[in-house]
Amino acid sequence: MVRNTTPEATRRKILEVAAERIHQVGFQATSVGDILAATGLSKGALYHHFATKTEIGYAVIEEHYADLNRRNWAPVLEADDVFRTLIPFLAGFHQQICDETLCNGCPVNNLGQEMSALDEGFRQRLQQVTTRWRDDLTAGLRRSQQGGSMDPAADAAGVAALVVAAFQGAVALAKNAQDRQVFVESMASLLDYLKRLEVPVSH
Amino acid sequence: MVRNTTPEATRRKILEVAAERIHQVGFQATSVGDILAATGLSKGALYHHFATKTEIGYAVIEEHYADLNRRNWAPVLEADDVFRTLIPFLAGFHQQICDETLCNGCPVNNLGQEMSALDEGFRQRLQQVTTRWRDDLTAGLRRSQQGGSMDPAADAAGVAALVVAAFQGAVALAKNAQDRQVFVESMASLLDYLKRLEVPVSH
DNA sequence: GAAGATACCGACCGACTGGTCGGTTTGTCA
DNA sequence: TGACAAACCGACCAGTCGGTCGGTATCTTC
Numbered sequence: 280m281v282r283n284t285t286p287e288a289t290r291r292k293i294l295e296v297a298a299e300r301i302h303q304v305g306f307q308a309t310s311v312g313d314i315l316a317a318t319g320l321s322k323g324a325l326y327h328h329f330a331t332k333t334e335i336g337y338a339v340i341e342e343h344y345a346d347l348n349r350r351n352w353a354p355v356l357e358a359d360d361v362f363r364t365l366i367p368f369l370a371g372f373h374q375q376i377c378d379e380t381l382c383n384g385c386p387v388n389n390l391g392q393e394m395s396a397l398d399e400g401f402r403q404r405l406q407q408v409t410t411r412w413r414d415d416l417t418a419g420l421r422r423s424q425q426g427g428s429m430d431p432a433a434d435a436a437g438v439a440a441l442v443v444a445a446f447q448g449a450v451a452l453a454k455n456a457q458d459r460q461v462f463v464e465s466m467a468s469l470l471d472y473l474k475r476l477e478v479p480v481s482h
Numbered sequence: 483m484v485r486n487t488t489p490e491a492t493r494r495k496i497l498e499v500a501a502e503r504i505h506q507v508g509f510q511a512t513s514v515g516d517i518l519a520a521t522g523l524s525k526g527a528l529y530h531h532f533a534t535k536t537e538i539g540y541a542v543i544e545e546h547y548a549d550l551n552r553r554n555w556a557p558v559l560e561a562d563d564v565f566r567t568l569i570p571f572l573a574g575f576h577q578q579i580c581d582e583t584l585c586n587g588c589p590v591n592n593l594g595q596e597m598s599a600l601d602e603g604f605r606q607r608l609q610q611v612t613t614r615w616r617d618d619l620t621a622g623l624r625r626s627q628q629g630g631s632m633d634p635a636a637d638a639a640g641v642a643a644l645v646v647a648a649f650q651g652a653v654a655l656a657k658n659a660q661d662r663q664v665f666v667e668s669m670a671s672l673l674d675y676l677k678r679l680e681v682p683v684s685h
Numbered sequence: 686g687a688a689g690a691t692a693c694c695g696a697c698c699g700a701c702t703g704g705t706c707g708g709t710t711t712g713t714c715a
Numbered sequence: 716t717g718a719c720a721a722a723c724c725g726a727c728c729a730g731t732c733g734g735t736c737g738g739t740a741t742c743t744t745c
Binding site for chain 2: 303304305307308383384388389391392393395396397402405406409410413433434436437438440441443444445446447448449451452454455456457461464465467468469471472475
Binding site: 489492523524525526527528530531 | 691692693694695696
């Protein structure tokens with residue numbers, strides 16, 4: 280037996296497998312035994328790194344889903360003109376995402392619907408991810424309003440809330456229908472709205 | 483012991499309790515024992531009326547959630563001018579719904595996120611409810627376009643998809659945040675969009 | 686009023702769950 | 716080199732779950 284010199288790798292492996300399984304079937308339907316089988320680890324190893332199954336769930340949110348969400352939306356949130364970047368981003372989103380990912384739904388939304396009523400720790404962590412996402416978008420849209428690309432009369436916080444709600448809702452619809460078409464349709468109308476908030480470039 | 487002369491009442495009781503529990507904590511977290519305790523029935527009675535726990539879930543969707551959704555949206559979907567009715571409906575929705583219901587989320591969306599990846603029967607039944615909702619809304623909007631109240635250039639199916647997606651997403655956001663404010667904000671922006679699709683009444 | 690169906694009872698069952706713990710191997714450091 | 720801790724092993728445990736089944740009481744039908 281070769282002792283693992285980087286126990287951190289074991290921890291990461293557990294989290295990776297757990298994140299995938301949880302995304303696919305949810306937290307409750309993911310058993311500790313499943314994670315063990317998929318990693319090839321023993322129960323002792325797993326419970327050496329995590330005190331409970333719940334803590335694995337927490338860690339998955341904090342160390343996987345939070346980053347995943349931020350990485351996905353980074354091109355928008357870190358752009359100079361968030362509003363102008365948002366439009367082509369949403370328009371092209373359905374092409375950059377594969378069927379499998381879309382049909383598994385948004386991990387944050389999935390977990391939220393499944394767990395937030397059952398465990399306050401889940402709820403708070405998931406809410407934090409969503410709130411940050413929405414806050415960052417709001418701040419970006421405000422900058423675009425000041426920069427003159429977005430209608431200053433619009434409520435930036437409201438638009439951000441709608442974008443997040445519509446996005447998550449559309450992914451959920453597509454997941455349930457197992458069909459990306461409804462996602463594309465919803466986003467098309469959202470884009471139609473956003474374009475109406477666009478201020479033409481003046482010279 | 484007094485034999486129940488209306489066994490249908492027993493069945494209804496089971497479904498009522500199950501629907502409430504499932505709405506609150508989800509299907510997996512609702513145990514048969516919970517339902518038994520809440521109804522005061524015996525296990526034998528329950529399994530006399532339903533073959534499996536899963537079938538109780540199916541029946542709850544078909545006999546409770548489907549109707550619930552249709553009843554809630556009937557004022558809009560059965561109106562003469564669906565588009566014009568939709569706007570005040572959405573604007574007033576957050577007042578007609580109590581905190582508890584809003585914070586439990588939409589049953590259809592909750593169950594969809596939790597179960598559609600686990601059981602095809604759940605997925606199909608839930609999809610049917612959502613699809614019907616969306617189709618009815620699409621048809622109504624088309625009528626409003628023909629009637630002249632809604633911009634005929636807009637894509638009715640897309641707008642309907644956005645309304646459903648944004649609505650479900652906004653409820654989910656409010657549930658996770660345990661705060662109706664984000665729901666109100668999202669709906670306000672959705673309304674802003676819808677108003678832009680409104681054709682002024684001509685005389 | 687006998688026979689059979691319906692409604693219901695609850696003790697019991699096997700499967701599976703998350704979690705424990707005594708033990709073993711391996712690396713580190715004095 | 717010996718002591719100690721970290722990493723890991725896996726048999727085992729108590730509890731819960733969905734589901735079964737032999738039985739009983741009540742209603743209906745002939």
